Amino acid sequence: MSMIDMLITIFSGTLIYATPLIFTALGGVFSERSGVVNIALEGLMVIGAFTAAVVTIWTGERMGISPALAPWLGVLAAMVAGMLFALLHAFASIDLRADQVVSGVALNFLAAGVAMFMVKKLFEGAGQTTTVQHAFSKFAIPGLSSIPLIGPGFFNVYALTYLAIILVAISWYVLYKTPFGLRLRAVGEHPAAADTVGVNVRRMRYMAVIISGGLAGIGGSALSIAISSSFQHATVSGHGFMALAAMIFGKWHPSGALGAALFFGFATALGVSGQVLGLTAYVPSELLNALPYLLTILALAGVVGRAEAPAANGKPYQKGSR
């Protein structure tokens, strides 16, 4: 394999494997910036991945909707399902003032249970969905993708990848340049102060958690109808936790989350294509697989330093309390 081909494999692999993490980590940023710890990201991705696979199969293969449209309906459904599922977390965390970590753990279990239950119910007892026939295929941007090296490396990935990167910019704008974002961050830093100036803490937090559900749902769909094309119990297996790590690694900031997700994507791409790249001749494949996780620990310990969470993160707000 030539040097150029290796670089192309690594570049596009980085972007592709980062895609689900970017969406989900952005979701985490919204939720935790508003003061609600969201360890349920894993479960939200499971719900999204499941919904996307089922809806794409249903619309594309059974209802005969055009193959170009079906996966987008899958993404849309995944987003809505994630938002609805996130309501459970919002209700427990905001209205019932539950321990947010415990509620998140519960929802992770619930999502896995519900999704696999429904798979067995819908696919005659099978442990996985059928293969999604009309899953996303890679989309080469006309013109740009014919630039040597950069074209096939960066401009021949899934449409969802471009969407993810656009959403990073939008999230940054919303969080840092709009009144909505200012209020959202305010209720995560000092809810009592925000309340005094007339910000509805409960409503802001609800919206943030619902947005995070929608984003994590889309992140899940990237796993089941783009990177792979079916849903089974191991489709998500830890991506939500990786996204959580990316969010903390990225210091609760959209562009930081993007950077961390790309970093994980890069390490995963190295691990996955180690065989193709000929790396396994020098390094055992198990080490390559462990690489993203090792590098994360090293990076957190050495380079990034202490990350400060939003001040009111994880603390339920009760009107009138100090």
Next chain:
Amino acid sequence: MNNSTSRWNAFLVPVIAVVLGILFGAVLMLLMGYDPILGYNLIFQGIFGSEYFLGETLRAVTPLIFAGLAVAFAFRTGLFNIGVEGQFIIGQLAAAWVGMSWDLPPGLHALAAVMVAMISSGLYAGFAGWLKARLGVHEVITTIMLNYIALFSANYIIRNFLKGQGERTADILPSASLTSEFLRTMFDGARVNWGLIIALILALVVWFLLWKTTRGYELRAVGFNPHASEYAGMNVKQNIILSMVISGMLAGAGGAADTLGVYGYMNISAGFTGIGFDGIAVALIGTNHPFGVILGALLFGGLSFGADNMQRVEGIPTESIRIVISMIIYFVAASAIVQSVLGYLRRRREVQAK
């Protein structure tokens, strides 16, 4: 609210959460077109239907007690150890290595294997504690990362150094085995083993350590309020590391019991067993108390094992029980729901008393 009521509530909340969760499961089965009474009946039979089933249920409960204790211990000291999964793997691996390659008399060999497993997992978890104490890296992230690292390195070590026939280690020597002829005959050939006894002893040890020793008091104090503890002269950093080490040791003992008591070898595996994650559920249902963990593990392990029977006989997916368990945790978290049920019951009783 006086002290005895709050204690009573600490016990009642999970109990009512369990009842609500089971009712939720019944409604779910009904909505999905299954017969909930038949479903729960099959679960019941799947647990108590024969000595063998009961013994296998206890075999399934055993690792959950270890994992639940490990998570609960960390929670009590203010840490969230999601890394029990990985520490369990390290324990399995260390026990397999000692079990197959050391040469010691029966009994002592098993003990040595469990000890080495506990120490290895303790150090492994302690690393996450050290990272938190010294460098301020959040233990949730490091322990998640360490899970994957444990999985992949265990596979590497088995493949290259401990390989037996097939995708697994060689068998451990009989002298390192934790199988019990006594328990095996009592439960008609089920694989319940000394691991269960070790788990129960460790639960007692954890209880004693946390509530009857000065060090335990310090550990809980640091978990409750690190700043106040520091002000009171406690070494917060040291306690964080110690807590992770002990939590890891509990997980490691579980891994050892699994290798030495149930299988006699360790597999190369593509993914996680899920025991560490289930341990989080067990700890939460058991309100992070060692005795509660035993009950939580019995409930979780029992329902999950019995659910196989339900799926086998009636085709009701085992996942319905995962849903029940998740709802139990949700109700424990949202204890406000349970509290309001309790309040309602209490008011009714008062009305009736009048």
